[in-house]
Amino acid sequence: MGNRLKGRNAVVTGAGRGIGKAVAVALAEEGANVVVCDLGVAVDGSGTDQSPADQTAAECRKYGGKAIAQFGNVSSFSDAEAAIKSCVDTFGRIDILCNIAGIDKPKMIWNMTEQEWDQVVGVHLKGTFNFIRHAAPLMREQKYGRIINCTSEAWLGGVTHLNYGAAKGGITTLTWGAAQELGPSGVTVNAICPRAKTRMTDDPKVREMVVKRVEKGLMDPSVLKRMDREMVDPSAFARIVVFLASDDAALINGQVFLTTALTIARYSKPEAAWQVENPAEGPWTLEAIKAGFSADKLLKGYVNPAPPKPEEKK
Amino acid sequence: MGERLKGRSALVTGAGRGIGKAVALALAEQGANILVCDLGVAMDGTGCDQGPADDTVKECRSLGVKAAAYYADVSDFKATEQMVRACVSNYGSMDILCNIAGILRPKMIFNMSEEDWDRVLAVHLKGTWNLCRHASVVMRQQRYGRIVNCTSEAYAGTVGHTNYAAAKGGIVSLTYAIAREMGRYGVTCNAFAPRARTRLSVGDDQDQGLQRRIEAGLISEERLKGMEETRREGADPEHFAPFIAYLASDAAANINGCVFVTSRATIGIWNHPNVIRKFTRGWEIEEKWGIEELEKRVPEELLVDYVNPAPPRD
Numbered sequence: 001m002g003n004r005l006k007g008r009n010a011v012v013t014g015a016g017r018g019i020g021k022a023v024a025v026a027l028a029e030e031g032a033n034v035v036v037c038d039l040g041v042a043v044d045g046s047g048t049d050q051s052p053a054d055q056t057a058a059e060c061r062k063y064g065g066k067a068i069a070q071f072g073n074v075s076s077f078s079d080a081e082a083a084i085k086s087c088v089d090t091f092g093r094i095d096i097l098c099n100i101a102g103i104d105k106p107k108m109i110w111n112m113t114e115q116e117w118d119q120v121v122g123v124h125l126k127g128t129f130n131f132i133r134h135a136a137p138l139m140r141e142q143k144y145g146r147i148i149n150c151t152s153e154a155w156l157g158g159v160t161h162l163n164y165g166a167a168k169g170g171i172t173t174l175t176w177g178a179a180q181e182l183g184p185s186g187v188t189v190n191a192i193c194p195r196a197k198t199r200m201t202d203d204p205k206v207r208e209m210v211v212k213r214v215e216k217g218l219m220d221p222s223v224l225k226r227m228d229r230e231m232v233d234p235s236a237f238a239r240i241v242v243f244l245a246s247d248d249a250a251l252i253n254g255q256v257f258l259t260t261a262l263t264i265a266r267y268s269k270p271e272a273a274w275q276v277e278n279p280a281e282g283p284w285t286l287e288a289i290k291a292g293f294s295a296d297k298l299l300k301g302y303v304n305p306a307p308p309k310p311e312e313k314k
Numbered sequence: 315m316g317e318r319l320k321g322r323s324a325l326v327t328g329a330g331r332g333i334g335k336a337v338a339l340a341l342a343e344q345g346a347n348i349l350v351c352d353l354g355v356a357m358d359g360t361g362c363d364q365g366p367a368d369d370t371v372k373e374c375r376s377l378g379v380k381a382a383a384y385y386a387d388v389s390d391f392k393a394t395e396q397m398v399r400a401c402v403s404n405y406g407s408m409d410i411l412c413n414i415a416g417i418l419r420p421k422m423i424f425n426m427s428e429e430d431w432d433r434v435l436a437v438h439l440k441g442t443w444n445l446c447r448h449a450s451v452v453m454r455q456q457r458y459g460r461i462v463n464c465t466s467e468a469y470a471g472t473v474g475h476t477n478y479a480a481a482k483g484g485i486v487s488l489t490y491a492i493a494r495e496m497g498r499y500g501v502t503c504n505a506f507a508p509r510a511r512t513r514l515s516v517g518d519d520q521d522q523g524l525q526r527r528i529e530a531g532l533i534s535e536e537r538l539k540g541m542e543e544t545r546r547e548g549a550d551p552e553h554f555a556p557f558i559a560y561l562a563s564d565a566a567a568n569i570n571g572c573v574f575v576t577s578r579a580t581i582g583i584w585n586h587p588n589v590i591r592k593f594t595r596g597w598e599i600e601e602k603w604g605i606e607e608l609e610k611r612v613p614e615e616l617l618v619d620y621v622n623p624a625p626p627r628d
Contacts, residue, residue: 002605004605030605077428108495109446109447109450109491109492109495109496110447110450110451110454112447114391117440117443117447118440121435121439121440121484125435125480125484126431126432126435129423129431129476129477129480130428132423133423133424133426133428133431136423136424137424140424143626154487154491155487156487156490156586156587157487157490157491157493157494157571158487158490158491159491159494159495160495162487162488162491162492162495163443165487165488165490165491166439166443166484166485166487166488166491167484168487169483169484169485169486169487169488170435170439170480170481170483170484170487171480171483172483172487173468173469173470173471173476173479173480173482173483173484174476174479174480174483176470176471176479176623177423177468177471177472177473177475177476177479177480178423178476179471179623179624180471180472180473180532180623180624181422181423181424181473181474181476181532181624182423182424182624183622183623183624183625183626184530184531184532184624184625184626184627185626185627186626225597229597235602236602236603237602237603238602239602239603239604239605239608240603240608240612242605242608243605243608243609243612246609248609248613249612250626251622251625252612252617252620252622253622253623253624253625254471254622254623254624255620256587257616258589258592261602261603262594262595262597263592263593263594264592264593264603264608264611264612264616265589265590265591265592265593265616266589266590266591266592266616266617266620267587267588267589267590268585268587268588268589268590269470269471269587270469270470270486270573270584270585270586270587271470271584271585272575272582272583272584272585273582273583273584273585274582274583275575275580275581275582275583276580276581276582277579277580278553278578278579278580278581282553283552283553283554283555283556283578284553284554284556284557284581285556286316286318286344286556286559286560286563289556289557289560289581290560290565292581293560293565293566293569298574298581298582298583299569299583302569302572302583304497304568304569304570304571305490305493305494305497305570305571306493306494306495306496306497306498306570306571307497307498307568307570308457308497308498308499308500308567309498309499
């Protein structure tokens, strides 16, 4: 309980359950009024249910602030506009935007359907754009705003769900770009990469697999220990969002944070690590290129993430 | 001229002009047969013209290889399936896929229309996924394949076209994931960020846009340096196109999941964003992260060497 966000108004998407709910409640605990956006869909995006959003709104109100539920599809440009408008109409303005809504439809690329791609990218990436797009003009005008997006470690290679990984990569870049465009107007844009137990990650099979590997001595026991300690309710780290939304974080902009019950970390930005110069004036020759690809030049420290299986090599 | 890709067949999107054309010719120079895919649109994605693809086909043929033109929209899932089929039925296999097609619709995020977002994301991100999706089936059966995607330094954050940048960020994540999913089947997937003079990078509009961003102090020195190299006289894509032929060759069988920056003078490799600063607490602590703890530790421990990319202006 505190007053750090007293008088601030927040829109939180995906706030009906999981990370979104933990974030909404944490903001309310510090005095913020909250628009709880959630369509109440299943993990794969199907169905609708108003009760998760209603329950979160009721929980937020316990802390003394105001809260309303808002049911819309984040991938709809006009629904996003309506959600931002309801915040302004109900509470007077919008100070904080948290884009947390997400779905998952895992498939290997060669089996993925067009719909599985479109829907996952639609909810995560387009959804995040939609809300920023409608909040940004208001935040610029009032010279104040805090935007916190939810990305994922899958951004760095989302095997078995590259729709999800690609959408999260888009969100990471959108965070960096929007931070540069909106920073001068007193608006910060940051992202979190959460590790927590939610509907999306709570898979007993994953734990069983790790237990087996530890028993066989293939995996260090500390991996299981860490997993059990990190696969907990997201309220464990939800206050990092409160911090990013508070006045203390006015100068923290364009950053990506890993957040777990155990660790909070900051990511580097991608940059050229090694480079070679063209030894000639004309086009690169294949010989010059090949010479650059040595273990002491471009491939310094490089490990092939998935080398061909020898028996399957053509 | 060489024979490094003799007997290989390649599908190159956006091959009618600019970087795509230079890549198609570099592959043809090494003996590959080419399916030249280009709808011949204007820079913003409007209109269509068969001329550019036809011209590239003629130039490829003059190098002694087979080539055919294919006019279709890369953002169309079904059309891209036909495209991949055409490559297999024309040349007997589909060994190399280069996703170069791209359009540009620059706007600040607070002025961007839904259509400007959708079209740019559809051509770059969905278009790249579409072709990878259909090619992955063929390449997995062949136990052989080379995928090279075109990203941009804008992936690391840029001002004035978050749609383009977010799509390019999604392409980087897609590249990382495909590398991991397909590597074991003898398929590599890499990406490159080109610095070259093309319709997209040089022109009156681009000059004015860049000038405005420099004056507004919205552009980092490093990015400006890159853009100057991109726009420099003589920075034609032909100079580094042999690099793509190299990635497609047998010599690069073990280069997978990398992102390169390529120019007339320099070839560089990008690092993988990683945790650079972190703080952790003991296993035994069960309580949520406390807000006071975060207020102290985030600035002191995570923000070492941090520079705000766009601080607020008075």
